[in-house]
Amino acid sequence: MVKAVVGANWGDEGKGKITDMLGQESDIIVRYQGGSNAGHTIINNYGKFALHLLPSGVFYKHTTNIIGNGVALNIPYLINEIKSIVEKGAPTPKILVSDRAQIMMPYHILFDQYEEERLGGKSFGSTKSGIAPFYSDKYSKIGFQISELYDEEVLKEKVCRVVEMKNIILEHMYHKPTLNPEEIYQLLLEYKRQVDPYVCDTALYLHNAIKSGKNILLEGQLGALKDTDFGIYPMVTSSSTLAGYGAIGAGIPAYEIKDIIAVAKAYSSAVGAGEFVSEIFGEEADELRRRGGDGGEFGATTGRPRRMGWFDAVATRYGCRMQGATEVALTVLDVLGYLDELPICVGYKIDGEVIKDFPTTVKLAKAKPVYEVLPGWKQEIRGIKEYEDLPENCRKYIEFIEKEIQVPITMISNGPGRDEIIKKPR
Ligand code: GDP
Numbered sequence: 001m002v003k004a005v006v007g008a009n010w011g012d013e014g015k016g017k018i019t020d021m022l023g024q025e026s027d028i029i030v031r032y033q034g035g036s037n038a039g040h041t042i043i044n045n046y047g048k049f050a051l052h053l054l055p056s057g058v059f060y061k062h063t064t065n066i067i068g069n070g071v072a073l074n075i076p077y078l079i080n081e082i083k084s085i086v087e088k089g090a091p092t093p094k095i096l097v098s099d100r101a102q103i104m105m106p107y108h109i110l111f112d113q114y115e116e117e118r119l120g121g122k123s124f125g126s127t128k129s130g131i132a133p134f135y136s137d138k139y140s141k142i143g144f145q146i147s148e149l150y151d152e153e154v155l156k157e158k159v160c161r162v163v164e165m166k167n168i169i170l171e172h173m174y175h176k177p178t179l180n181p182e183e184i185y186q187l188l189l190e191y192k193r194q195v196d197p198y199v200c201d202t203a204l205y206l207h208n209a210i211k212s213g214k215n216i217l218l219e220g221q222l223g224a225l226k227d228t229d230f231g232i233y234p235m236v237t238s239s240s241t242l243a244g245y246g247a248i249g250a251g252i253p254a255y256e257i258k259d260i261i262a263v264a265k266a267y268s269s270a271v272g273a274g275e276f277v278s279e280i281f282g283e284e285a286d287e288l289r290r291r292g293g294d295g296g297e298f299g300a301t302t303g304r305p306r307r308m309g310w311f312d313a314v315a316t317r318y319g320c321r322m323q324g325a326t327e328v329a330l331t332v333l334d335v336l337g338y339l340d341e342l343p344i345c346v347g348y349k350i351d352g353e354v355i356k357d358f359p360t361t362v363k364l365a366k367a368k369p370v371y372e373v374l375p376g377w378k379q380e381i382r383g384i385k386e387y388e389d390l391p392e393n394c395r396k397y398i399e400f401i402e403k404e405i406q407v408p409i410t411m412i413s414n415g416p417g418r419d420e421i422i423k424k425p426r
Contacts (some may be wrong), residue, residue, distance in 0.1 A: 001258055002216045004243040005329075007223025008262040008319035008405075010270035011241075012293075012306065014331035014413055015263045016040025019056035019219045021418055022261075027214040028064045028206070029057030032249030033239040034221035035072030035104055037129035041294065043416050046090045054081050055219050058093035065093055066202050069100035070239065070249020072134045073146070075191045077104075097195055098202040098251070102143040106187070107166060107179055108133040114174040126272070127302055135238035137162075146199055149192040159185045203251025210256055218246040218257065224319035225270075232361050235274030243323050262325035262407065264316050266333040266397075267292070268309035271299050275364040278309040278345040278371075285309075291335050294416035310371065312345040313404035318358030320407045328405065330398060331413040334382045334420075342397055343371040346404060374400060382415045387424045398424070 005022065007013045020042045023029055036052035043049075044059050053074065057063040067073055078097075086092055108130030115133075116123040126132060137143040142162050148155055160181045167178040209216060220241055225231045227241045239245070247254040267288060270276050280288070285308040289297045297306040320328060336342060347354040348367035359367070377391035384390055390398075390412075402409045412422040 002256045003259040004218040006220035008264040009223045011222035013263040013265045023057035026217040028216045029055040030066040030250045032068040033070045037127040067097045068250040069098040073101045074104035097198040132238045232274045269306040278312040310343045317405045327410040329411040334414040339376040345369040
């Protein structure tokens with residue numbers, strides 16, 4: 001049985017916690033897209049961890065953790081991340097890396113920085129992890145697939161070809177130091193040495209696992225609104241963030257993904273530039289940012305303050321629809337207990353007309369939020385275990401959202417810890 005945990009919003013919804021929790025009953029956890037450009041925060045018996053590349057199941061002794069072919073694999077980053085969790089006392093995780101995953105090269109990261117510099121104020125707000133140059137190269141067929149490390153002659157020839165092209169851009173477009181093909185070749189041999197113990201045909205491994213009835217969890221990174229096709233293009237990421245892509249990025253049949261858990265946050269937050277209709281500013285935003293998440297809403301990778309907003313039912317309904325959500329986990333609800341009133345964005349006003357369906361970016365840029373305001377519950381809800389024990393106004397907030405997004409909310413997260421979860425009857 002294959003399940004996916006994915007984001008219904010702009011990322012940072014708390015997928016890490018939900019994946020970590022569901023990891024308990026999973027045999028295999030797979031990362032299938034993105035790279036080390038976003039982080040999951042996990043709090044468990046070993047401490048607090050910000051994982052960027054490793055699947056959030058690495059803390060269980062019983063799970064196999066897979067870096068799928070769809071991932072942008074930064075090899076030294078992976079090795080360091082494994083080391084850092086083991087150093088903190090967690091058991092050595094079982095990790096498999098797809099022989100078809102492609103390698104994040106140091107020059108991808110440089111190109112990312114150079115391009116942001118070149119764009120100046122018009123930049124995309126990239127995390128500068130090399131993601132866009134990486135996926136550009138992958139689809140231009142000048143990336144390096146792990147399997148290519150195993151034919152040194154062909155590899156050497158390809159390195160020369162790629163470096164020649166990169167150097168033209170470095171020299172003439174960015175006026176930056178050029179690359180040395182021999183150094184790049186040696187680096188790739190070093191990467192091979194580092195990653196070799198983990199490499200396997202993970203698609204075949206998953207095929208056999210599905211056949212023998214294993215529980216497999218696909219872990220998405222970022223959220224639907226950052227998807228290359230269906231997000232707020234061009235302020236999106238360069239790989240698909242949708243559950244559907246899990247089939248490609250893990251190498252399994254699409255019809256095997258039976259359950260899609262979209263994680264939605266009880267308010268909105270976003271990092272980087274891009275349209276954000278229900279965004280709030282000033283003291284109102286500062287207070288929510290300060291109280292939000294676990295110790296404030298600041299990026300797990302960059303430390304940047306996140307942009308804050310009220311819950312956006314238009315965007316979340318769309319996010320759930322594009323994910324194909326079969327159920328929703330609503331997270332960080334505990335943070336909202338201080339508010340007298342909770343606005344929920346239920347429509348977008350564009351040129352005098354109110355729409356309910358999330359539009360393309362050009363229209364989105366003109367959208368103004370239409371709010372419905374619900375009363376607050378003015379109470380701490382951490383520690384509550386049963387749905388009926390939540391304050392009435394809190395339940396009303398959840399049920400209002402459920403009606404708006406048209407997908408059953410089955411889990412409510414009322415704290416960052418693994419056990420701080422309320423199962424909601426359907
Ligand atoms: P992810 O990338 O979707 O996994 O999200 P992040 O880990 O970046 O952001 C979620 C943040 O909220 C982390 O700091 C979590 O520890 C925290 N968190 C997750 N669920 C809850 C919750 O229900 N309540 C509170 N207060 N914090 C939560």
